[in-house]
Amino acid sequence: MKIAVCIKRVPDMDVRFKIADIGNAVDEAGLKFDMNDFDSWAVEAALQIKDRDPATEVVVVSLGPDSVQETIRKALAMGADRGVELKAAHIPFDGLAIARAIAAELKDGGYDLILFGKQSADSSNGIVGAMVGELLGLPIVTAISKLDISGRTGTAKREIEGGQEFVEFPLPAVLTIDQGLNTARYPALKGIMAAKKKPLEVKPAQLGEATVTVTKMELPPERAAGRIIGEGAGAVPELVMLLQTEAKVL
Amino acid sequence: MANIFAFAESRNGELRKIALETVTAARTIADVTGGEVHAFVAGTPGISGKAAQLAQYGADTVIVAEHSAFEKYNPEAVAGIVAERIRSGGYRLAIFPTSALGSDLAPRIAAKLGVGLVTDVTEIKLESDAVIVKHPVNIGKVMSTVKITSTPALVAIRANMFTPVEKPRAGKVAVAEAVGDPSASRVVVKEVKMGGGAKLDLGEAPVIVSGGRGLRGPENFHLVEELAAAFGNAAVGATRVVTDEGWRPHSDQIGQTGRLVSPQLYVAVGISGAIQHLAGMRTSKTIVAINKDKEAPIFKIADYGIVGDLFEIVPALTAAVKEAKARG
Ligand SMILES: Cc1cc2nc3c(=O)[nH]c(=O)nc-3n(C[C@H](O)[C@H](O)[C@H](O)COP(=O)(O)OP(=O)(O)OC[C@H]3O[C@@H](n4cnc5c(N)ncnc54)[C@H](O)[C@@H]3O)c2cc1C
Ligand SMILES: Nc1ncnc2c1ncn2[C@@H]1O[C@H](COP(=O)(O)O)[C@@H](O)[C@H]1O
Numbered sequence: 001m002k003i004a005v006c007i008k009r010v011p012d013m014d015v016r017f018k019i020a021d022i023g024n025a026v027d028e029a030g031l032k033f034d035m036n037d038f039d040s041w042a043v044e045a046a047l048q049i050k051d052r053d054p055a056t057e058v059v060v061v062s063l064g065p066d067s068v069q070e071t072i073r074k075a076l077a078m079g080a081d082r083g084v085e086l087k088a089a090h091i092p093f094d095g096l097a098i099a100r101a102i103a104a105e106l107k108d109g110g111y112d113l114i115l116f117g118k119q120s121a122d123s124s125n126g127i128v129g130a131m132v133g134e135l136l137g138l139p140i141v142t143a144i145s146k147l148d149i150s151g152r153t154g155t156a157k158r159e160i161e162g163g164q165e166f167v168e169f170p171l172p173a174v175l176t177i178d179q180g181l182n183t184a185r186y187p188a189l190k191g192i193m194a195a196k197k198k199p200l201e202v203k204p205a206q207l208g209e210a211t212v213t214v215t216k217m218e219l220p221p222e223r224a225a226g227r228i229i230g231e232g233a234g235a236v237p238e239l240v241m242l243l244q245t246e247a248k249v250l
Numbered sequence: 251m252a253n254i255f256a257f258a259e260s261r262n263g264e265l266r267k268i269a270l271e272t273v274t275a276a277r278t279i280a281d282v283t284g285g286e287v288h289a290f291v292a293g294t295p296g297i298s299g300k301a302a303q304l305a306q307y308g309a310d311t312v313i314v315a316e317h318s319a320f321e322k323y324n325p326e327a328v329a330g331i332v333a334e335r336i337r338s339g340g341y342r343l344a345i346f347p348t349s350a351l352g353s354d355l356a357p358r359i360a361a362k363l364g365v366g367l368v369t370d371v372t373e374i375k376l377e378s379d380a381v382i383v384k385h386p387v388n389i390g391k392v393m394s395t396v397k398i399t400s401t402p403a404l405v406a407i408r409a410n411m412f413t414p415v416e417k418p419r420a421g422k423v424a425v426a427e428a429v430g431d432p433s434a435s436r437v438v439v440k441e442v443k444m445g446g447g448a449k450l451d452l453g454e455a456p457v458i459v460s461g462g463r464g465l466r467g468p469e470n471f472h473l474v475e476e477l478a479a480a481f482g483n484a485a486v487g488a489t490r491v492v493t494d495e496g497w498r499p500h501s502d503q504i505g506q507t508g509r510l511v512s513p514q515l516y517v518a519v520g521i522s523g524a525i526q527h528l529a530g531m532r533t534s535k536t537i538v539a540i541n542k543d544k545e546a547p548i549f550k551i552a553d554y555g556i557v558g559d560l561f562e563i564v565p566a567l568t569a570a571v572k573e574a575k576a577r578g
Binding site for chain 1 (some may be wrong): 481
């Protein structure tokens, strides 16, 4: 099998963001960056297939400035075979622009599976995977939390509102990974050493024109500071009164 | 004059609430620009019977795709038909739901048409040369304003942001031809399992009662369910700890890696308020928290917090809500 996994480098979300002076981006000073969570589960899914069939080749692809090499090295340390940086001055917000560049890279690669995260934590669109699948004319299954491949057929589970769908698809295919499929392994020391010697190719990203741009970023209005109205069951009548008269939700 | 396309999601022959929200969002813009709203619905034969309901919420035309292969979600066939209708219809804007189905469908269509798409949209404005939307980024900690300059522009709206409003229009029915054979899709939904009857969906419920690790085990979730039942119009949610432990199904998880919800009222029971959980519910209109730890972060964003033992407070609240409801 030959598997490609597309991984995005995103800021750690456990911070209070500041808006940069240009007004349409967050201030990156002091932010830590790591692999998008969903993407780490996609890498893990590929590596589990490789664990069962060592002849499998796992290629990770990340689009962005040279700093994405750090993210690619992490995937290599987890066990991926080689990496491709699609070099761009910055990561555009336009999902279709990213998808076109990734599709151009993967088009003639002979991949049996192309894996994505369900969604990136920063731009939060959840669209790049399905777009790449469509551009390549491949079967697409999104947001999967269970996966079985047997021969040239796959089955997957998708969470839908209030239930699950069980989906069958032929390979080659494009899949986007939801949580619940697995827990990502940590790179072991041996893996980290080995990753330094694994190939990492740098190519210019063929981004094309973007039709979706961020014009402004702002911090959403803070919720009014929380209010503790009381302790224990004795506070219940007060709560019910507030829900009726102040919040008007009862 | 800019006509607007609205995708009306259906399931098992019924329109979902978000179908009325996409039509309402489209109608609101069309009323300003003077264009028409064309709603689209796909389903098994008979789904055309839903046209009247879509007309009630402002569809000038209802485009119907009926086929026996549309009993379950058929992404390839529906994407093919919708892309063709949008291409030939000359629309300025096409509106989809950010739902399990819409999130799968909209990017396929955007890629087929080669146009821009923004999902999880909370506001839409049409300007002469662009569609301007609001879209939360960085797990909801930052709000972005995004400009889409392609024609058409595709947006997928967040649930519960565009309250359905009745604005009756003619709703004349137009039949959409299938593109290719809908029975020949490569990706096939073999089975759909629904968890427990006709429960309200988290994305649609005006009230959500959510439980966390503080409940200690699945055997205590009846407390949360009884409170939800007392409100009458409530769904039950959970934290990731709870779904990972298997106390509740994964589809109940609210947060960064689960569902994003914005109900009128969110009641957090035995939930600490980790940022990943807050990311999924912080836009709720009113938040109530019940937690024994007065330092729990959930109290920082709760409009009304009660400190104490949930096993004592929740049954009392359930009784009080029932009583308040009975008094009317
Ligand atoms: C990448 C990533 C993604 C994640 N995504 C999500 C997500 O989408 N959704 C999500 O929810 N979490 C998510 N998490 C997990 C999150 O960080 C927290 O671990 C989780 O939300 C905590 O769940 P909890 O509040 O139920 O449990 P805890 O944090 O353990 O809190 C339990 C609370 O119950 C209170 N309590 C205990 N007993 C009682 C009692 N008798 N009466 C009253 N109160 C009581 C305690 O004081 C405590 O505050 C994610 C984590 C990571 C790393
Ligand atoms: N710059 C990028 N480089 C590589 N993969 C990406 C990039 N941006 C997005 N992806 C992939 O597409 C998925 C969905 O991203 P998004 O549509 O931005 O939410 C991510 O989880 C990644 O798998």
